Amino acid sequence: MITSHTFLIACGFTLATGVVMISAQSPLPQRAVDPPLPPPIPAPVPPDSGEYENVLTLKASQILQSVFVSGPHFQVREGVTTNWGVNTYAIDSTFYGTYLAFGNGQLLDRIAEISAIKRLDDVMRTEDYRDALHEASDEEEDAAEDYVPPTQDSLQEVHTTGIGKFFQRLGQDIKKEHNDEKRRDYQSFAIKSTAGVAKAKRDLCRKLGINPYTTNAALQSRLDGMSRALALGGFKFVMGEASADPVAAAAALNRGTAAAQIALEIYDKDENTLRTGNLTELQLLGVGPPDSTAFLANRQFTPWRQTQVAKSLRALAGVTGLENFLRDATASTTEETDAIFYAETAQLMAQLQQAQWQIARIERHENAPYCVLKDGSILLALHWDYASWTPLADRCTRWLQTIQINGKQPTTITIAITGAASPRCRQEMEKRRIRLLDRQNKGPLN
Numbered sequence: 393m394i395t396s397h398t399f400l401i402a403c404g405f406t407l408a409t410g411v412v413m414i415s416a417q418s419p420l421p422q423r424a425v426d427p428p429l430p431p432p433i434p435a436p437v438p439p440d441s442g443e444y445e446n447v448l449t450l451k452a453s454q455i456l457q458s459v460f461v462s463g464p465h466f467q468v469r470e471g472v473t474t475n476w477g478v479n480t481y482a483i484d485s486t487f488y489g490t491y492l493a494f495g496n497g498q499l500l501d502r503i504a505e506i507s508a509i510k511r512l513d514d515v516m517r518t519e520d521y522r523d524a525l526h527e528a529s530d531e532e533e534d535a536a537e538d539y540v541p542p543t544q545d546s547l548q549e550v551h552t553t554g555i556g557k558f559f560q561r562l563g564q565d566i567k568k569e570h571n572d573e574k575r576r577d578y579q580s581f582a583i584k585s586t587a588g589v590a591k592a593k594r595d596l597c598r599k600l601g602i603n604p605y606t607t608n609a610a611l612q613s614r615l616d617g618m619s620r621a622l623a624l625g626g627f628k629f630v631m632g633e634a635s636a637d638p639v640a641a642a643a644a645l646n647r648g649t650a651a652a653q654i655a656l657e658i659y660d661k662d663e664n665t666l667r668t669g670n671l672t673e674l675q676l677l678g679v680g681p682p683d684s685t686a687f688l689a690n691r692q693f694t695p696w697r698q699t700q701v702a703k704s705l706r707a708l709a710g711v712t713g714l715e716n717f718l719r720d721a722t723a724s725t726t727e728e729t730d731a732i733f734y735a736e737t738a739q740l741m742a743q744l745q746q747a748q749w750q751i752a753r754i755e756r757h758e759n760a761p762y763c764v765l766k767d768g769s770i771l772l773a774l775h776w777d778y779a780s781w782t783p784l785a786d787r788c789t790r791w792l793q794t795i796q797i798n799g800k801q802p803t804t805i806t807i808a809i810t811g812a813a814s815p816r817c818r819q820e821m822e823k824r825r826i827r828l829l830d831r832q833n834k835g836p837l838n
Contacts, residue, residue, distance in 0.1 A: 445780040445816055449473055452481070455778075455812070457646075460499065460836040463639040466506050468499070478729060479777040479811070487513070488610060494729045496777050496811060496835040497647070497736060501603060504643040505611050508600040511637075512614045515629065524625030525617065531624045532585070588623035589616075590662055596622065598659040599631055601644045605658075605694040607728060646835050651739075654700050666695045670702040674718070677705055683715045687722045692731045700735040707742035713754035716761045717741075736775035740810055740832055744773055757795050768797050769804035776809035779830065781817040789824050808832050 450472040452461055461468050469482040481493040485506045493499040515521055593615055597604040606612065621627040644652075657666065667688055674684040688698060701721065705714055721734035741763065745751050750766040763771040772792065779785065792805050806827045813830040821828045831837065 444782050444786070445814060450479065450778065455479075455838060456499075456836050457642070457838055459639060459642045460503060463503070463507075465510050466503060466639075474778045474780075477774075477776045477778065478733075491608075495732055495736075495775075496837060497732060499836050500643040500647055501606065502608070504600075504602055504640050505606060505608050507637050507640045508602050509611055509614060511600065511631075512611075512618055516614065516618065521618075521621055521627060524621040524627030527626060528620045528624035535585075585624060587662070589619045592622040593619035594659045594662075596629060598655075599629070601640055603658070603694075603696050605696045607694075643836075651700075654696070654703055657699050657703065658696055663695050666699055670698050673702045673706055677709060677714055678712070679705075679715045679718055683719050683722070687718050690722050690725055690731075692725045692728060693721075693735070694731070697731045697735040701738045704735075704738035704742040708745055708751060711745070711751050711753060713761075716754045716756050720756075720759075720761050733775050736810060736833070737773055740773045740775060740808065743832065744771065744808060758791065760791070762792075762795065764797060764802075767804075768802055769806065770795060770797070770802045772805070772807045774807065774809050775811075777811040779809055779811070779813040779817045779828070781814065781820045785817060786820070789821055789826055792826060793824065810835070812837055 452468045452470050452472050455472065456468065465486045467484045469484065471482075473480045478495050479499075480495075481499050481502075483491045483493060483499070483502055483506070485491065488506060488509055491502050491506070493502045594604050596615065596618060602611070604615070618627075618629065622629060657669075661669065671684055671688055674687070675681065687693070687701070693701070701718070705718070708714060717734075717738065721738075725731050725734060741751065749771060751763045751771065752766045753764050754761050755764055756762075763773065765771055770792065792807075793801075795802065795805075804827065805825070806829060807821065808829045809831075810833040811830065812834070813828055818828050818830075
């Protein structure tokens with residue numbers, strides 16, 4: 393039996409020997425008027441005894457737009473490994489060592505983040521920044537010194553007579569009231585400063601065009617320092633000439649309009665507000681409390697990825713069975729690459745729905761979800777960087793051929809993927825009467 397996670401993110405992922413070519417496929421056609429249906433799909437095709445594709449690497453210079461191959465502060469290594477459908481890139485940066493990017497989307501993120509780190513470092517070397525950071529530290533120290541939490545109950549520690557205790561506790565109520573007031577003042581400062589720093593961080597990330605919840609530790613440390621200087625030290629961050637960075641601009645452009653819309657939510661709302669809004673969103677879509685709360689409790693889905701999933705599913709309002717997708721995402725996501733897969737897949741489904749691919753419901757077969765269109769055909773949307781013909785891809789097609797709709801085989805099966813497909817993979821799937829549409833969200837690809 394194919395498990396849900398195995399099927400969805402492991403649809404055949406080693407490549408063929410020889411020169412790698414990526415077939416240019418235009419985006420999905422509009423489906424305001426459905427195209428003629430092909431002949432019914434025959435019985436499942438047994439595994440081929442012939443060769444599968446076996447190449448393990450692609451070439452960055454061949455598959456990427458030139459602006460993403462190299463820039464003023466980075467160079468993507470030529471060899472791009474692809475495993476389990478995910479392209480893995482090694483990015484050498486001029487000042488900051490080597491980064492790995494797992495997938496086409498994260499490549500865009502990491503390139504933009506390297507640019508952001510360079511901008512931040514340039515500003516953080518200035519005297520104005522150092523003064524602001526010192527001012528922020530003074531603010532925090534002054535607030536902490538005003539309130540020193542009691543370490544013991546002095547009354548209980550006094551070993552004296554009754555009359556001694558009487559005199560000892562004189563004025564204690566006044567002192568306690570004074571301490572309580574200082575404690576409230578300190579708590580108020582802590583709450584306001586934490587919220588102020590978080591807001592400053594989101595505003596800073598908006599200017600830099602990056603994700604405030606990034607897992608890039610080097611960037612996060614710089615964002616934390618700069619945000620304190622902005623919120624508590626009165627520092628003013630000026631973008632300057634770096635705001636015209638063509639690489640960062642190209643990365644933002646190639647993320648697509650959906651990512652831009654999600655970013656607005658992220659920058660304008662704090663983490664708790666986002667989570668509450670996403671919970672409400674999912675429940676209004678008919679996802680029950682157990683599934684929606686379990687999804688939001690999965691820490692691999694950062695606020696960015698949570699919001700990406702919730703907003704994408706909102707575009708599928710009216711589609712039944714959304715909980716099948718969300719339940720699978722929750723159970724199968726144990727690391728960041730899983731969260732990226734499900735968030736990007738949800739976004740692809742929303743994109744297809746808006747392009748008039750009328751999704752009626754999401755069903756499950758052998759633990760894996762798929763879309764049923766209103767005309768009774770099947771649509772499988774996958775965030776898949778590079779699809780090649782492997783034993784797992786073959787297994788995927790045979791799994792699709794076993795699905796029945798109302799006791800019958802569907803007249804049409806379509807697989808739509810975000811990335812590119814090898815000519816061999818497309819040929820093998822068409823041989824099995826499965827339509828493969830690639831490059832639906834090509835990102836940094838040519």
